[in-house]
Amino acid sequence: MQKTRFSAVLATFILCMVVWVLITWSFTVQELAAGVLVSLATAVFSSRFFAHGDSFRFFNPVKIFSLLGYSVTFFSELVKANVNMAKVVYGGCKAVKPGIVKVPTAMQSDYGLALLSDSITLTPGTITMDVAEENGQNYLYIHWIDVAAESGEAAGEAIKGSLEKGTRRVFE
Amino acid sequence: MMIAVRLLIDVLIVVGAYFALAGTIGILKMPDVLCRMQASTCIPTLGVICISIAGILYAACFLHSADNAVKIAVIALMILFTNPIGSHVIAKGAYKADQRGAKNLKLNPDDYGRDFNE
Structure with a gap:
């Protein structure tokens, strides 16, 4: 297990405090003091799970803009997949051809893998079942409701072509 | 102007x-089960976002409270961040416990079963 580092605690503390202020939306001294106490306790206990490597990665404006750009890409993919799923459902759920494909991915870091597989799961029609590593190459097992290509590379291009480019810009 | 915003709100709902x-x-x-989870992903994505x-x-233009608008945004982000983790774990659990519900519906291809069941 990782050791607790000061920079990781500070980054987690700032994030918790921002969320606290957004949720309570009150700036009296008592509320802010309670927020500082709760955020500090959370940060001390959970920073070693939450922040690995460079803790202040996201205080870099370039990364924030690439994350915003990625969310635009992701939203357009999301709308396309939702429209397809609505067509299948309102057509009577007949056109399903489910299968689990094994897709190679170029992502290396844990955060990149997590963001990519979360995005894939959040798109209707695909769910990431598992991540496995073989000889330094990471693979995703993806349940796909309408299998259009059985080989790993072609399926990967169809499922995560534009998503993966965006995630790589954010995390590596 | 207000009527246009009002119409936009109705269309989004x-x-x-x-x-x-x-x-x-x-x-x-x-x-x-797995196909059901695929369909259910429509609810937390475009349903919740719209x-x-x-x-x-509505909160920003008619109630004039920044406080409620920000809270709704935080709630939507929380749903978007936590939902995929739950779906992933439920799908994996249903597959590994062999409780998919439909025995005659074959998965084709089934790379996951091929790599882990032998």
Whole structure:
């Protein structure tokens, strides 16, 4: 297990405090003091799970803009997949051809893998079942409701072509 | 101006309800557990996003409270961040416990079963 580092605690503390202020939306001294106490306790206990490597990665404006750009890409993919799923459902759920494909991915870091597989799961029609590593190459097992290509590379291009480019810009 | 915002809010709520209904019908009609989960993903994505954007517009333009608008945005983000983790774990658990529900619906291809069941 990782050791607790000061920079990781500070980054987690700032994030918790921002969320606290957004949720309570009150700036009296008592509320802010309670927020500082709760955020500090959370940060001390959970920073070693939450922040690995460079803790202040996201205080870099370039990364924030690439994350915003990625969310635009992701939203357009999301709308396309939702429209397809609505067509299948309102057509009577007949056109399903489910299968689990094994897709190679170029992502290396844990955060990149997590963001990519979360995005894939959040798109209707695909769910990431598992991540496995073989000889330094990471693979995703993806349940796909309408299998259009059985080989790993072609399926990967169809499922995560534009998503993966965006995630790589954010995390590596 | 206000009437245009009001119309936009109504359209967003109807679109959100349309996709949430698609997800619900999918949960009831799809053949097995994994396909049901696929259909249900429509609800937390476009359903929640459209309805919470409508809520943010309503709070900002008609109630004039920044406080409620920000809270709705935080709630929508929380749903978007936590939902995929739950779906992933439920799908993996249903597959590994062999409780998919439909025995005659074959997965084709089934790379996961091939790599881990031998």
